[in-house]
Amino acid sequence: MPVKYKYPRPALTVDCVIFGLDDDELKVLLIERGIEPFEGKWAIPGGFVVPGESVDAAARRELLEETGLKNVFLEQLYTFGDPDRDPREHVVSVAYYALTNLAGHEIKADTDARSAAWFSVHDVPELAFDHDKILEMALRRLQGKVRYQPIGFELLPPKFTLTQLQKLYEIILEKPIDKRNFRKKILSMEVLIELDEIQQGVAHRAARLYSFNEKEYRQKEKKGFSFEL
Amino acid sequence: MPVKYKYPRPALTVDCVIFGLDDDELKVLLIERGIEPFEGKWAIPGGFVVPGESVDAAARRELLEETGLKNVFLEQLYTFGDPDRDPREHVVSVAYYALTNLAGHEIKADTDARSAAWFSVHDVPELAFDHDKILEMALRRLQGKVRYQPIGFELLPPKFTLTQLQKLYEIILEKPIDKRNFRKKILSMEVLIELDEIQQGVAHRAARLYSFNEKEYRQKEKKGFSFEL
DNA sequence: TCAAAAGTGTTCATCTTACACCCATGG
DNA sequence: CCATGGGTGTAAGATGAACACTTTTGA
Numbered sequence: 160m161p162v163k164y165k166y167p168r169p170a171l172t173v174d175c176v177i178f179g180l181d182d183d184e185l186k187v188l189l190i191e192r193g194i195e196p197f198e199g200k201w202a203i204p205g206g207f208v209v210p211g212e213s214v215d216a217a218a219r220r221e222l223l224e225e226t227g228l229k230n231v232f233l234e235q236l237y238t239f240g241d242p243d244r245d246p247r248e249h250v251v252s253v254a255y256y257a258l259t260n261l262a263g264h265e266i267k268a269d270t271d272a273r274s275a276a277w278f279s280v281h282d283v284p285e286l287a288f289d290h291d292k293i294l295e296m297a298l299r300r301l302q303g304k305v306r307y308q309p310i311g312f313e314l315l316p317p318k319f320t321l322t323q324l325q326k327l328y329e330i331i332l333e334k335p336i337d338k339r340n341f342r343k344k345i346l347s348m349e350v351l352i353e354l355d356e357i358q359q360g361v362a363h364r365a366a367r368l369y370s371f372n373e374k375e376y377r378q379k380e381k382k383g384f385s386f387e388l
Numbered sequence: 389m390p391v392k393y394k395y396p397r398p399a400l401t402v403d404c405v406i407f408g409l410d411d412d413e414l415k416v417l418l419i420e421r422g423i424e425p426f427e428g429k430w431a432i433p434g435g436f437v438v439p440g441e442s443v444d445a446a447a448r449r450e451l452l453e454e455t456g457l458k459n460v461f462l463e464q465l466y467t468f469g470d471p472d473r474d475p476r477e478h479v480v481s482v483a484y485y486a487l488t489n490l491a492g493h494e495i496k497a498d499t500d501a502r503s504a505a506w507f508s509v510h511d512v513p514e515l516a517f518d519h520d521k522i523l524e525m526a527l528r529r530l531q532g533k534v535r536y537q538p539i540g541f542e543l544l545p546p547k548f549t550l551t552q553l554q555k556l557y558e559i560i561l562e563k564p565i566d567k568r569n570f571r572k573k574i575l576s577m578e579v580l581i582e583l584d585e586i587q588q589g590v591a592h593r594a595a596r597l598y599s600f601n602e603k604e605y606r607q608k609e610k611k612g613f614s615f616e617l
Numbered sequence: 618t619c620a621a622a623a624g625t626g627t628t629c630a631t632c633t634t635a636c637a638c639c640c641a642t643g644g
Numbered sequence: 645c646c647a648t649g650g651g652t653g654t655a656a657g658a659t660g661a662a663c664a665c666t667t668t669t670g671a
Contacts, residue, residue: 160395167391167439168399171480210396210478214469238467238482240443249439251400251482253467322622339625340661363621364668551650568652569634592648593641 169240169249173218174205174290176236176254176297177226179261179277180314185330186261186277187294189286190225193273196246197287203294204275205252218255226275232258232313236297244289252288256297258313305331306388309350312371320358320366321345328388348386350376398469398478402447403434403519405465405483405526406455408490408506409543414559415490415506416523418515419454422502425475426516432523433504434481447484455504461487461542465526473518481517485526487542534560535617538579541600549587549595550574557617577615579605 177188189201204225208217215235222228236254244250261277278284280298283291305311311327312319325341345351351369358365376386406417418430433454437446444464452458465483473479490506507513509527512520534540540556541548554570574580580598587594605615 161392162396163390163392164399165390166436167389168397169437169439170393170397171400207395208398208469208480210398211471213471214467214480217469235466237464238443240437240446240482242440242442251437251443253469253480320623337661337663338623339663342624343626344660361622362670364623364670366623549650566635567650568636571651572653573633587650590649591643593643593650595650 169242169251170245171208171214172205172250172252173208173214173221174203174252174254174293175218175222175225175233176203176256176294177222177228178256178258178280178297178301178314180327180330181261181277181279183326183330184279184281187280187283188226188275188277189283191274191276192287200287201278201284202287203254203290208253214253218253222257228257228259232310236293236300239289239293241289252293254293254297256300258301258310260314260316262316302331302333307386309371309373309376309386318354318356318368318370320368322366324369332388344388348379348384350379350386398471398480399474400437400443401434401479401481402437402443402450403432403481403483403522404447404451404454404462405432405485405523406451406457407485407487407509407526407530407543409556409559410490410506410508412555412559413508413510416509416512417455417504417506418512420503420505421516429516430507430513431516432483432519437482443482447482451486457486457488461539465522465529468518468522470518481522483522483526485529487530487539489543489545491545531560531562536615538600538602538605538615547583547585547597547599549597551595553598561617573617577608577613579608579615 179186179188188204190204192198192200192202204221206217206221206224208214212220215233218233218235219229222231222233233255234257236256238251238253240251242249244252280294283294285291286294301310305328311324311331314327315323321342322338324345325336325338328341329336350372352372354368354370356368358368380386408415408417417433419433421427421429421431433450435446435450435453437443441449444462447462447464448458451460451462462484463486465485467480467482469480471478473481509523512523514520515523530539534557540553540560543556544552550571551567553574554565554567557570558565579601581601583597583599585597587597609615
């Protein structure tokens with residue numbers, strides 16, 4: 160359905176950088192492009208914004224359509240608006256980043272039967288468009304934000320051990336953390352619920368499980384408390 | 389020059405929240421709308437993105453056209469994409485915020501002869517579109533960012549006293565700061581140049597002038613130093 | 618019984634906070 | 645000479661960093 164406008168306007172897309180946490184690596188979900196431009200190249204999943212849907216909604220829709228993911232943490236990252244980032248025409252893209260726990264969600268085959276795969280963020284193939292720039296920015300944002308907002312939990316299953324949590328920070332921040340100091344700090348914030356459950360099926364002493372107390376966190380936050388690693 | 393596209397697309401605009409620092413208030417520059425919709429209402433300056441120009445360039449262009457400002461700090465804030473934020477049609481807006489020192493720049497009359505004026509951020513008239521939301525977000529961003537990035541200097545003249553700098557933080561963060569502790573902290577970072585100049589024309593002991601050493605800051609930053617209030 | 622990870626406190630150094638007086642200047 | 649803001653140091657408390665051994669469990 161072709162349309163006419165009084166003045167030209169750039170096209171508008173959304174792109175979603177989807178992070179997942181493996182045992183000892185941070186991964187990103189990429190999709191192999193089935194059409195030109197950049198056919199055969201890997202890219203961050205995304206698509207065009209349909210007028211009448213909010214840009215946020217477009218991001219959620221693309222996320223669902225291309226990966227089957229829903230109810231995940233999704234936040235706007237930045238808008239990329241260089242006129243030559245797409246060889247066809249001026250396409251402005253509002254980039255988002257999503258956090259999900261890799262184990263929980265199987266990634267379904269994409270509707271267009273293109274293949275999707277997880278890559279280590281430090282070993283990513285050449286990407287289409289300016290997607291390397293977008294990915295780099297998403298990584299930096301995640302590294303920054305994880306230290307003063309409790310978003311790391313989004314990368315873990317709902318019940319996790321303190322060691323898993325610590326490892327998460329070590330992987331994202333790319334530096335080792337002292338075990339005792341980490342536990343002291345995180346527990347002193349009192350935003351974790353100590354569950355009456357322990358890890359199953361491990362070949363050593365099973366660790367206690369915890370969950371993030373989001374309600375408690377929101378209350379504390381209102382009273383001026385601020386989460387800091 | 390009407391244009392045809394294969395699929396409909398939202399329109400794209402940029403909006404610039406422009407902050408300026410008065411003696412004891414943070415101000416924002418608004419423009420009175422001369423046309424529908426929201427004719428007569430105050431709004432954040434902005435305009436449509438022309439295909440072929442980067443979104444950043446569009447923001448700079450609008451800033452210059454509507455206020456005469458150039459070479460000011462300008463950073464992308466967030467993209468607002470609700471379909472009903474503009475009553476005419478789906479208009480997605482990439483919002484920016486700018487920092488400038490109020491004293492230095494006279495704001496020229498807008499090209500469309502609409503009036504422009506500075507308002508205290510805490511005493512703003514009813515705004516057009518969702519501009520109240522944009523302004524609120526810009527304020528929060530400024531309050532957050534000013535504490536861990538040396539952007540506050542953008543609101544001051546190139547040469548300033550430590551008391552001016554302190555007041556800046558007090559105004560933005562909306563809380564009093566201890567004078568001695570502030571000076572100790574800011575000087576210990578060693579990113580200020582102590583000038584051989586003092587304040588002129590004050591009816592009391594003249595304060596020493598300082599300037600921000602951006603070069604030094606960038607070098608320190610690379611070595612892992614991080615500015616923190 | 619061994620391998621693997623869980624869990625736990627103390628000390629020292631550093632940073633943050635609270636706080637008050639004298640000084641220089643111009644009117 | 646007085647009003648106004650400029651400029652300065654110290655002590656106590658809080659926070660962050662470094663560091664090693666015992667316990668539990670399943671194989």
